[in-house]
Amino acid sequence: MANDDVAELKIGSKVYPLPIVAGTIGDEGLDIRKLRQDSGYITLDSGYGNTGACKSAITFIDGEKGILRYRGIPIEILAEKSTFVETSYLLIYGHLPNKAELSDFSNKLRYHSLIHEDMLHFYDGYPSTAHPMAILSSMVCSLSAYYPDSLDPKDPEQVDHLIPRVLSKLRTIAAYSYKKSIGQPVVYPRNSLRYCENFLHMMFAVPSEPYEVDPDIAAALNMLLILHADHEQNCSTSTVRLVGSSDANLFASIAAGICALWGPKHGGANQAVVEMLEEIQRNGGDVQKALALSKDKDSHFKLMGFGHRVYKNFDPRAKVIKAQCDTLLGKLKKADPLLDIARRLEEEALRDPYFADRKLYPNVDFYSGVLYRVLNIPINMYTVMFSLGRLPGWIAHWREMHLGGDERIGRPRQIYTGTVEAPYIPLMERR
Numbered sequence: 001m002a003n004d005d006v007a008e009l010k011i012g013s014k015v016y017p018l019p020i021v022a023g024t025i026g027d028e029g030l031d032i033r034k035l036r037q038d039s040g041y042i043t044l045d046s047g048y049g050n051t052g053a054c055k056s057a058i059t060f061i062d063g064e065k066g067i068l069r070y071r072g073i074p075i076e077i078l079a080e081k082s083t084f085v086e087t088s089y090l091l092i093y094g095h096l097p098n099k100a101e102l103s104d105f106s107n108k109l110r111y112h113s114l115i116h117e118d119m120l121h122f123y124d125g126y127p128s129t130a131h132p133m134a135i136l137s138s139m140v141c142s143l144s145a146y147y148p149d150s151l152d153p154k155d156p157e158q159v160d161h162l163i164p165r166v167l168s169k170l171r172t173i174a175a176y177s178y179k180k181s182i183g184q185p186v187v188y189p190r191n192s193l194r195y196c197e198n199f200l201h202m203m204f205a206v207p208s209e210p211y212e213v214d215p216d217i218a219a220a221l222n223m224l225l226i227l228h229a230d231h232e233q234n235c236s237t238s239t240v241r242l243v244g245s246s247d248a249n250l251f252a253s254i255a256a257g258i259c260a261l262w263g264p265k266h267g268g269a270n271q272a273v274v275e276m277l278e279e280i281q282r283n284g285g286d287v288q289k290a291l292a293l294s295k296d297k298d299s300h301f302k303l304m305g306f307g308h309r310v311y312k313n314f315d316p317r318a319k320v321i322k323a324q325c326d327t328l329l330g331k332l333k334k335a336d337p338l339l340d341i342a343r344r345l346e347e348e349a350l351r352d353p354y355f356a357d358r359k360l361y362p363n364v365d366f367y368s369g370v371l372y373r374v375l376n377i378p379i380n381m382y383t384v385m386f387s388l389g390r391l392p393g394w395i396a397h398w399r400e401m402h403l404g405g406d407e408r409i410g411r412p413r414q415i416y417t418g419t420v421e422a423p424y425i426p427l428m429e430r431r
Contacts, residue, residue: 011039026060027052042413049309054241055406058091058396059232066313070230071095079320084225085109085195088167088392091230092399106195108164113189113198115139115169115176116146123180132177132384133262139173140166141255151249153402162250163395170254170391171195174384175202181380196221199388204376217375220328224368227317228386230393232310236260236267240394241401242410250398257394258387267386270369271379273305277338277370280345285337287344295354305366306349307358317364325371332374339370 007018007030016039019031029052036042045051060069068075071090078087089097089105097105122142126135144151147165150158176186179202187205189198197213200221205211231237239260244253261267279301280290294303308315325339346362349355372382401407 009035009039011041014039021052021055023055026062036413042415044415048238053233053238053410054401055404056232056397056400057094058400059230059393061232061310063308063310063312066311066316068231068316075227075316076320079223079226082226083195084222084229084389084392087226087229088395091392091396092163105164109168109195110191112165112168113172113191115143115172119143119146120176120186123176123186126180128181128183130181132174132181132381133258133387135177135180136170136174136384136387137255137258137262139177140170140258141251143169144249144251147251151251153244153247153249153398156403159250159399159402163399166250166254166395167391171199171388172202174381174388175199177384178203178378178381194218196225216328216331220324220371220375223320223324224371224385225389227320227364227368228389230390230396234266235263236390237394237397241397244398244401245407245410250395253398254391254394257390261387261390262383267383267390269304269363269365270372270386271382273365274338274369274373274379274382276302276304277341277345280341281337285341287341287348290345291348291352291355303345303349303360305363305369306355307360308363311361311363312359314361315363318362318367321364321367321371322362325367325374328371328374334374336370336374338373342366342370 005020007020009016009018016035018035021029021031032043043051058071060072061067070078070087071094073090073096078090082090085106086097086102089102119139119142122139123135143166147162150162152158172189179186185207187202187207189202193201193213196218200213200218201211233241236257240253240257243256244250248256264272280287283289290301291303293299293301329336329339346366349360349362355361369379369382372379372385377385
């Protein structure tokens with residue numbers, strides 16, 4: 001180190017200064033933006049696991065200590081005391097809303113819940129076997145066609161008009177996607193209902209009979225959405241930022257994030273957990289056998305829902321969801337054999353030195369899939385629910401990027417490993 005603010009990189013006989021960048025808490029970084037210009041070298045970091053792509057004031061994670069905070073507020077407190085609408089405002093605008101701000105924001109969400117009637121015809125073009133995530137991503141992108149005069153990411157007024165529309169309409173699109181998949185007619189939103197209650201009504205009500213939303217179910221959904229609302233620079237959030245860095249509109253950027261979340265390594269992980277628990281149940285519920293298979297390199301069985309790219313301790317979200325599972329099942333007087341298997345699997349894994357030494361603790365996906373089962377959410381909707389929860393985080397990062405003053409279009413470098421130069425061989429001479 002040359003001094004407290006600069007690190008030095010030595011390549012051969014030359015030394016290159018790298019300014020040290022520190023946040024308010026957590027990791028410090030080395031600013032390498034001029035490294036290639038000064039030295040001709042770039043850095044290589046596959047998967048960007050050790051690369052800071054931006055500065056952000058939205059979410060803080062300490063994976064070693066199991067800490068997750070939105071705008072400085074611990075996730076456990078928000079899950080207990082806040083609502084998803086209030087948490088969304090916090091993430092997007094940087095502070096908890098006062099009464100007037102929350103009322104105005106809630107009213108905008110309430111009165112922007114409908115989608116254009118013409119969009120209902122789009123659903124007719126999808127087969128009944130279409131995955132709801134395919135419908136969700138394309139329908140969100142299609143929303144841009146209905147707001148051609150409000151797509152400039154550089155215009156704060158346009159952005160503020162779009163934010164409640166995106167938050168409200170994605171909920172409606174998600175519920176309609178489910179109705180399409182089961183062949184039921186869509187159920188229009190009801191402005192008298194709160195955010196989560198309205199979604200559940202659109203999901204499960206039918207025109208032929210009344211439907212009352214269970215307040216305990218709505219409260220559990222509210223908590224789940226809060227826990228998924230943001231998680232720093234994950235794959236889908238990074239995708240939203242990368243697409244948005246080209247000045248793509250908010251709808252297009254969110255649609256790209258939905259597609260990134262669809263992958264089984266990301267948003268599809270909670271579905272994989274439930275499918276794993278169902279497999280264990282079909283095989284007699286032998287948890288010890290499942291753990292043994294997961295440690296066998298020659299076995300195709302994978303223990304899903306344990307370990308995390310960031311957390312090297314308990315995922316704080318998993319603790320909250322586990323407690324909610326117990327509480328809700330107790331209130332509903334409902335037994336779930338998969339939850340029993342999940343509990344035994346966690347207990348045995350935590351006692352096993354193989355998992356303890358590798359710090360493979362249950363993550364948020366381990367219990368969220370089980371809780372969605374309790375809420376009667378079908379398994380093909382799990383990733384859609386994740387999208388609905390993660391939406392305010394995507395919006396917050398997209399907005400922060402455009403307001404931050406340090407925006408550059410995303411353009412990673414590469415280390416080329418292909419042929420240096422090859423001749424063009426005429427077609428008739430090729431073998």
